[in-house]
Amino acid sequence: MSKQAAVDAPCCPPLTERRVPAETAAVLAPAFKALGDPVRLQLMSMIASAEGGEICVCDLTPAFDLTGPTISHHLRTLREVGLVDADRRGTWVYYRARPTILRQLAGLLGALPAGDTVDEPPHQAPARRDCS
Amino acid sequence: MSKQAAVDAPCCPPLTERRVPAETAAVLAPAFKALGDPVRLQLMSMIASAEGGEICVCDLTPAFDLTGPTISHHLRTLREVGLVDADRRGTWVYYRARPTILRQLAGLLGALPAGDTVDEPPHQAPARRDCS
DNA sequence: TGTCTGATTCGACAGACGTCGAGACAGTGC
DNA sequence: GCACTGTCTCGACGTCTGTCGAATCAGACA
Numbered sequence: 001m002s003k004q005a006a007v008d009a010p011c012c013p014p015l016t017e018r019r020v021p022a023e024t025a026a027v028l029a030p031a032f033k034a035l036g037d038p039v040r041l042q043l044m045s046m047i048a049s050a051e052g053g054e055i056c057v058c059d060l061t062p063a064f065d066l067t068g069p070t071i072s073h074h075l076r077t078l079r080e081v082g083l084v085d086a087d088r089r090g091t092w093v094y095y096r097a098r099p100t101i102l103r104q105l106a107g108l109l110g111a112l113p114a115g116d117t118v119d120e121p122p123h124q125a126p127a128r129r130d131c132s
Numbered sequence: 133m134s135k136q137a138a139v140d141a142p143c144c145p146p147l148t149e150r151r152v153p154a155e156t157a158a159v160l161a162p163a164f165k166a167l168g169d170p171v172r173l174q175l176m177s178m179i180a181s182a183e184g185g186e187i188c189v190c191d192l193t194p195a196f197d198l199t200g201p202t203i204s205h206h207l208r209t210l211r212e213v214g215l216v217d218a219d220r221r222g223t224w225v226y227y228r229a230r231p232t233i234l235r236q237l238a239g240l241l242g243a244l245p246a247g248d249t250v251d252e253p254p255h256q257a258p259a260r261r262d263c264s
Numbered sequence: 265t266g267t268c269t270g271a272t273t274c275g276a277c278a279g280a281c282g283t284c285g286a287g288a289c290a291g292t293g294c
Numbered sequence: 295g296c297a298c299t300g301t302c303t304c305g306a307c308g309t310c311t312g313t314c315g316a317a318t319c320a321g322a323c324a
Contacts, residue, residue: 015177016229025170025177032173036165037282038157045147045157048242057301070283072302077281091291091300097148102242109238110231169312189271202313204272209311223270223321 014110031105034081039064040074047084048097056092146242163237166213171196172206179216180229189225 012024020028035041046063047055061071075095078084085096144156152160167173178195179187193203207227210216214233219226 015173016180016231016234018177018181020174020177022170022174025173029168029170029173032164033168036161036168038154038161039282041147041157041161041164042152042154045150045152048148049150061301066282067284068301069285069303073282076302088290088301093301099148099242102148106238106241109234109241171312193271198312199314200271201273201315205312208272220271220320225271 012104012108015108016110020108028105028108031081031083031101034077034083035105037074039066039071040078043071043074044078044083044097047078047095048099048102054087054094054096056094058092060095144236144240147240148242152240160237160240163213163215163233166209166215167237169206171198171203172210175203175206176210176215176229179210179227180231180234186219186226186228189227192227 012020012028035044042063043060046060057071057075060075061068064071075084075086078095079086082098082101085098087094087096144152144160167176174196175192178192189203189207192207193200196203207216207218210227211218214230217228217230219228
């Protein structure tokens with residue numbers, strides 16, 4: 001059924017420290033892309049923050065002004081990149097987040113063990129260089 | 133001309149803790165989407181990890197099997213969501229990462245206290261079925 | 265000034281994406 | 295068995311995206 005490609009990606013140093021190799025980029029980019037839609041980003045957060053660690057589709061659908069098939073489509077996208085996992089229980093289907101890949105993405109962006117986060121290089125706000 | 137919309141986003145609790153509001157999702161999703169392309173992900177990491185904090189376009193272009201205009205297009209995408217900043221110096225244009233939004237994204241994905249979550253979340257199903 | 269190099273913008277095109285309605289499938293309950 | 299509910303798949307449609315070549319813009323230099 002689902003591909004869940006990104007799940008097995010090798011773990012990754014923050015992109016602020018070393019250039020991301022093409023292979024890693026090819027594997028992780030789809031996960032970022034999946035989060036690149038406001039609906040999916042909200043779906044992901046509803047799933048990841050659900051109490052009990054999982055949430056029913058029937059709780060997700062009414063939260064949006066979209067049809068069932070559309071929500072289902074977005075959920076499949078999240079499933080295919082390995083961000084969530086589905087589980088049918090009787091009539092209902094429950095979705096659950098997969099923290100591993102979420103951590104990989106966060107790690108890549110540099111959510112390091114908190115504390116040593118890179119800090120602003122010299123950068124004044126109003127720079128506006130408009131080199132257009 | 134550039135939009136740099138996401139830059140001013142309010143900071144955000146991890147999506148594993150609370151549902152991301154539609155507003156925040158609409159603001160941060162474009163940044164994730166920008167990172168959702170392998171080429172842009174690599175560009176972003178080359179820029180963010182560049183020594184001196186910045187890197188010349190002339191160093192970026194030859195690193196890919198793509199034409200100049202295509203690289204320029206991707207760089208503009210990164211610029212428009214506020215992930216990078218451009219600066220023309222003489223003949224060359226230098227790009228620099230903006231750590232603020234990078235940290236926002238990382239934080240959203242889970243400034244996980246490290247060592248906490250394991251892949252398998254609590255798995256017994258708390259039979260929530262009040263979906264009627 | 266004229267020419268050269270580096271970077272961006274413009275216009276075009278194929279392919280991917282987001283959305284929907286209709287229909288199919290999986291379980292439950294009578 | 296049959297009807298009902300919840301979810302997914304399929305096909306279609308309009309829009310967006312990634313890529314390119316050609317043209318344009320911005321500086322440097324003779």
